[in-house]
Amino acid sequence: MEKLTITTPSDVLSFIGHTLGFWPQESLVCITLNENSIGATLRIDLPRQPGQELPYARTVAHYLTSDTNATSIIFSVYTNETAQHGQARPHAGTIAALTGVLAEQGITIRDGLFVGDETFSPYDGEPGTNLALPVNSTQTSAINAEFIYRGSYIEPTDRITLPTTGQAAAKAAAVEHHIDSIAALPTDTALQQGRKLWANMLDSKTFPNDDDCHALVAHLQFPAIRDRLIADIPGMNEPMQQILFAQTEAAPKWSRIEWAQQLLLHAYTRTSAEHAAPILTAIGYINWWEGRGSKAHQFLQLALDTDPAYRLARLSDQMIGSGLVA
Template sequence: MTAPDHLRITGPEDILGFIPHSLGYWPARSVVAMTLQGKRLGATLRVDLPGEGGSPGSCGSAGLAAFARSVSSYLEADEDADGSLLALFTETDGDGTPWTELLTELENALADAGMPVRDAWLVGADYWRNAYCLDPSCCQPPGRPVEEIRNSRLNAEMVFRGSTVGAAPGTSLRTPPGAADPAVLAAQRDWEQLFSACGRDRSQFGQVLDVWSRVLDAPAPGQKLASDLTGYLRASLCVPPWRDAILVMAAAGPAAAQRGAEDFGVFDGGWLDARRGRSLAESKPVTSPLAPLPLLEGFPAPTPRHGRDGNSGGSASDPVPEVPGYGEVLLGLAPPLPDWTSMARLERVLEQVGAAGGEAGAAALTGQGWIEWCRGKGSFADALFSRADEEHPGYRLAELLGELVRRGTLCGWARRRETAWQRFEPDVA
């Protein structure tokens, strides 16, 4: 690794200007807490303001104290933190009186956790101010223009480096009705009919993962895919064990995907035959997998995943890493470090494959949501899970993962600095 490239903060406008780039959007009705490691920024956490419509007074003292302890517990994942910063995005301008009790509870909880608050700010719709400053010469309500944040030196530097601030979670445009390619849907129907006879075939399972690997390993994984190939990918997402294996493979490699299928009895028909209401005796495995090789012209053979699936290519004396199960991978508990590059490539492919909607669209949205949750972006994840449920009401995986997000559960990788996804390469000091 090369030495980290530092972005320097010279004032509060820079800190507040960094927040939207860290989150990917300008927060609204939010508490944003950042850990400090000496003079260096650590983790960033965003949570909704407590209370009805972001009015903390409706929570009561006990509710605010519980909220503050929850914020503190999340930030404790940064084991090197020795301080914290707070920003309350309230969308209202004026003095800070309504937020005094909330700030006090946050200060107490963070101090008890060894992360005392070093500074805090209130950011309204048009003005911002220091939450502790009482000097009317510089902090007189309603404060200083928010444009100072948007025009800060660090904000300009982030834009120069290619960072963008997008729409808030749930506000991005949906695919308009009728936009689906009929050729894609026709190809999907054809592949679904063929897959229905070989869903528990081991060779077909391996070939599906091979096709996805080749698409993900393409030089431009977001390139426009042919209709037949898009239909194939969509049809494979409609077989839940294959869908889960694709997510696991992206994060942990093909050996983890294979092991999970074995554990769930996919190949002996345990899951698929129960789903179709057939007994094992009535089911016949398919020995000749459906080969979509003409669809893959121009796609290279998949690159071996070294060091993630037990096939590291080392000497015979090297210990073979234990292959994680589906549950461990989907919760971010294993492997020790996920393949963030492969997951980002999968995200781009899912965006394209899911555009035609339906059950496959819900599967694609759920996969995107899972990747966002793994990154620690719960708001984006929740919005994608909600969209998946709208696309295909009752979509089970979206419901299960959405419940994790709503309970405030953090992905295991996101809880550890050494494994967490990094939006930016440079450190910020």
């Protein structure tokens, strides 16, 4: 993937929207920087109660310092609270606390934006000045055009809407048939069979038939096969553990990862709730790899809704919540 050059505040907001996949609301978004290179992007709900500024700032700093290369950040405050002339910006206490906590870690705040419903402006600018720009100006930014050209788009919110499914009993029976067949095979044979099936799907340009979807879902029910298939998604020749924890040296094949998500969503519509947890967990992993922690959390919670005892979803959600950066 070619490098992107961010030069304007509109570019920053477009980058945030496309990186997260949605337009934030009542949120603090921080982007870590190492000199002029972008690192991790963090979105977190703004504090709702006064007096929580310092604990909140420490939580944010904990996440940001997970990027060990970070030397500075830029931030954006998204809120429908209005800034009044001659008064401090909304959440000024939070930003002040964050400035101090980050300074203790050797990280400076390079710049900040205040983003309202209709306009945005420099966070430290005076409300009502001509520095404010319309939010819809981000639609004409160079970064927005580049992301759209690459097939990206920004959802209005981060709410996930899963495709609908039907005929649950028949689909469950089809998956169970494949599960029985896989269980009868030697472990290595079953693993190689599952990897071949998945590789053919990832290399194809079209969606698989229903029987292949049922077979994929069945293979994902076996933890050892599931982990290997998830690690096969980025198309990298590195140790499985490093791939799963997104701590690889080389860059993954992002187009392959996006296609994998589409395949998994397609397979989700071909199965029932009792077999859906591994699919939703794998999609959660993909969103975490892509830096979309909020969506990753939602997919993992959806997995736990279908199977509250599904251990990988619970552990993965705890891992993401701890601040580990892909």
